[in-house]
Amino acid sequence: MLEVTREIVNDLWPLYRSGEASPDSRRLVDAFLAGDRDFAARLRESARLTSAVPAHRLSPDAELQMLHDARERARMKMILIGAVIAVFGLALVGALALAFFRFGG
Numbered sequence: 001m002l003e004v005t006r007e008i009v010n011d012l013w014p015l016y017r018s019g020e021a022s023p024d025s026r027r028l029v030d031a032f033l034a035g036d037r038d039f040a041a042r043l044r045e046s047a048r049l050t051s052a053v054p055a056h057r058l059s060p061d062a063e064l065q066m067l068h069d070a071r072e073r074a075r076m077k078m079i080l081i082g083a084v085i086a087v088f089g090l091a092l093v094g095a096l097a098l099a100f101f102r103f104g105g
Helices: 004-017 025-037 035-051 060-104
Strands: none
Touching: 004 025, 004 035, 025 035
16 A cells, blocks of 8 residues: 655645545545644645735736747747758758769769
């Protein structure tokens, strides 16, 4: 049987807090915290502190602008990669043609 440690409970804590943990995980966390009151107090205090920090939300327009900017950067990277490949390809073709005409033809 798996030994439940503070690290395991700490990993499950965000799911537990959000209500997304399975019933088995909830029972595991509840049982562990019932036996380790100090750790339970620390987890609840950390949850209280993180909930006190306001979540920053972007407006839908700002989210769309960020998405547009990310897509534009990705598009520019692809263009740059394509250009580099084309330049190296042309250089290779030129070098092969030069070698062919110099030594083979």
